[in-house]
Amino acid sequence: MDILFVDSPSSSVDIIAVGAFKDNDLTEEAKSLGQAAIERIISSSHFKGRGGDVLLVPAPESMNASHLLLVGLGDKKDIDELAMAKTGARIVNALKRCPGKTLDIRMGSVKANGTDHALSMAHIAHGAHLRSYRFDQYLTKEAAEKKPQLSEVRIVSNDASAVEQAYGPLRAAGEGSLLARHLVNEPANVVNPPRMVEEAKALSKLGVKIEVLGERKMQSLGMNALLGVGRASDHESQLVIMQWNGAGKEDAPVAFVGKGVTFDSGGLSLKPAGAMEEMKMDMGGAGAVIGTMKALAMRKAKVNAIGVMGLVENMVSGDAQRPGDIVKSMSGQTIEVLNTDAEGRLVLADALWYTQDRFKPQIMIDLATLTGAILICLGTDYAGLFSNNDELTQNLLKSGKAVDEKLWHLPTDAFYDKEIDSVVADVRNTHKTRMGPGSITAAKFLERFVNKTPWAHLDIAGAAYASKQQAFGDAGATGYGVRLLDRLVKDHYES
Numbered sequence: 385m386d387i388l389f390v391d392s393p394s395s396s397v398d399i400i401a402v403g404a405f406k407d408n409d410l411t412e413e414a415k416s417l418g419q420a421a422i423e424r425i426i427s428s429s430h431f432k433g434r435g436g437d438v439l440l441v442p443a444p445e446s447m448n449a450s451h452l453l454l455v456g457l458g459d460k461k462d463i464d465e466l467a468m469a470k471t472g473a474r475i476v477n478a479l480k481r482c483p484g485k486t487l488d489i490r491m492g493s494v495k496a497n498g499t500d501h502a503l504s505m506a507h508i509a510h511g512a513h514l515r516s517y518r519f520d521q522y523l524t525k526e527a528a529e530k531k532p533q534l535s536e537v538r539i540v541s542n543d544a545s546a547v548e549q550a551y552g553p554l555r556a557a558g559e560g561s562l563l564a565r566h567l568v569n570e571p572a573n574v575v576n577p578p579r580m581v582e583e584a585k586a587l588s589k590l591g592v593k594i595e596v597l598g599e600r601k602m603q604s605l606g607m608n609a610l611l612g613v614g615r616a617s618d619h620e621s622q623l624v625i626m627q628w629n630g631a632g633k634e635d636a637p638v639a640f641v642g643k644g645v646t647f648d649s650g651g652l653s654l655k656p657a658g659a660m661e662e663m664k665m666d667m668g669g670a671g672a673v674i675g676t677m678k679a680l681a682m683r684k685a686k687v688n689a690i691g692v693m694g695l696v697e698n699m700v701s702g703d704a705q706r707p708g709d710i711v712k713s714m715s716g717q718t719i720e721v722l723n724t725d726a727e728g729r730l731v732l733a734d735a736l737w738y739t740q741d742r743f744k745p746q747i748m749i750d751l752a753t754l755t756g757a758i759l760i761c762l763g764t765d766y767a768g769l770f771s772n773n774d775e776l777t778q779n780l781l782k783s784g785k786a787v788d789e790k791l792w793h794l795p796t797d798a799f800y801d802k803e804i805d806s807v808v809a810d811v812r813n814t815h816k817t818r819m820g821p822g823s824i825t826a827a828k829f830l831e832r833f834v835n836k837t838p839w840a841h842l843d844i845a846g847a848a849y850a851s852k853q854q855a856f857g858d859a860g861a862t863g864y865g866v867r868l869l870d871r872l873v874k875d876h877y878e879s
């Protein structure tokens with residue numbers, strides 16, 4: 385789907401979208417398109433101009449288009465950037481069964497509070513872009529009429545070039561987000577550690593520097609916690625380091641570290657068959673990291689950023705890691721592996737240690753589909769946030785709100801720590817108490833592999849994957865984390 389920015393309405397177009405505020409207060413564009421006709425259409429419908437209302441009808445003859453789409457914008461005082469993006473997304477969603485191919489969005493008079501015309505329009509484009517993604521390449525027999533036909537969206541405004549310019553960075557964030565979504569949606573027979581390495585290498589054309597550490601190199605560094613998880617897989621475990629240098633040499637980088645378990649069978653602590661297939665999404669943290677690096681590089685962000693992905697497949701074999709094994713991590717700390725299904729923290733233990741040790745980042749954020757407990761606690765609409773630093777916590781909460789990738793701050797008090805003390809090693813990979821707070825003790829485990837670096841852990845086990853349609857996408861992978869981190873960098877860490 386192409387998005388174009390134009391200064392005047394097209395003379396020939398299939399669909400025209402115009403808006404109405406709360407209580408059917410028509411926008412200027414709706415009025416000039418045909419106030420009487422639109423009011424007549426609305427009067428015989430349930431359309432009330434609420435945010436979320438959409439009404440698709442055959443266009444009255446005078447409008448010179450095949451379809452008219454009325455879009456509710458809600459109360460003027462509530463319209464912000466996010467609302468504009470959701471409007472763009474709703475438009476695309478409303479048209480998924482419409483045969484029209486070309487669309488004019490005529491909403492130039494609508495301005496989000498706290499921003500300007502160009503950015504308001506750009507956010508409509510951003511939402512449309514995000515909502516247009518479909519994971520459909522394996523549907524070889526899908527009927528043509530089930531496939532969305534929309535191929536060209538034109539954002540009509542009175543300053544198209546300013547809108548196009550404002551859209552540039554949002555397009556980058558969108559591309560990064562869709563990359564993350566796509567990699568998570570792909571099944572584990574396609575997205576495995578070597579494929580993730582290829583995906584990272586593809587970013588070198590954007591100026592991202594890529595390094596790949598294989599098993600031998602990781603052995604020499606002492607990364608036995610990560611290596612233990614991947615040892616039963618036929619795919620070699622990999623640590624990928626991506627660097628985007630957009631700021632001065634002396635600026636300490638921001639670092640993002642992702643859990644990249646391309647499939648989590650549970651290992652010998654095997655998962656039940658019931659939901660094992662979902663564990664193709666267990667690389668959602670790594671997906672968010674590669675997506676963020678793509679976004680930052682595409683928009684040439686003025687920041688030094690490091691993206692690290694710990695890539696392993698947690699499988700079973702005669703050489704699999706056993707419950708009870710003790711491994712020595714790169715940090716020197718030994719870990720008693722009581723449950724081979726609590727593997728993400730083992731991967732991150734070495735990836736986090738390596739990242740802080742080598743890069744001395746100003747902040748370090750890990751993203752991981754770490755615990756089922758976070759789903760029980762927060763569901764799929766919030767990710768869990770754990771941190772050793774108040775400023776970073778506040779920055780993350782703010783950015784999450786701005787882009788609708790929400791975070792809930794959870795506690796990390798010292799008393800939780802004894803839950804993961806082992807009697808035979810330095811730390812255990814599961815908590816002692818049967819009904820323990822699993823997401824918190826997992827975060828406490830990670831904290832033992834972070835020194836004084838301001839650090840945050842985002843448990844995205846719920847947020848990375850949606851069982852129902854979302855504002856910006858169908859059910860399936862959400863790309864959670866990319867727009868959040870991109871925004872975090874933009875608002876707080878760019879020079």
Ligand code: BES
Binds near residue numbers: 727813814822
């Ligand atoms: N990848 C899972 C967590 C998960 C669960 C992600 C559901 C997405 C949806 C993780 O590796 C895991 O299995 N965690 C265990 C830890 C337990 C054994 C301490 C869990 O949450 O049950």
Ligand code: ZN
Binds near residue numbers: 650724725726727
């Ligand atoms: Zn697991």
Ligand code: ZN
Binds near residue numbers: 645648666725727754
């Ligand atoms: Zn896992």
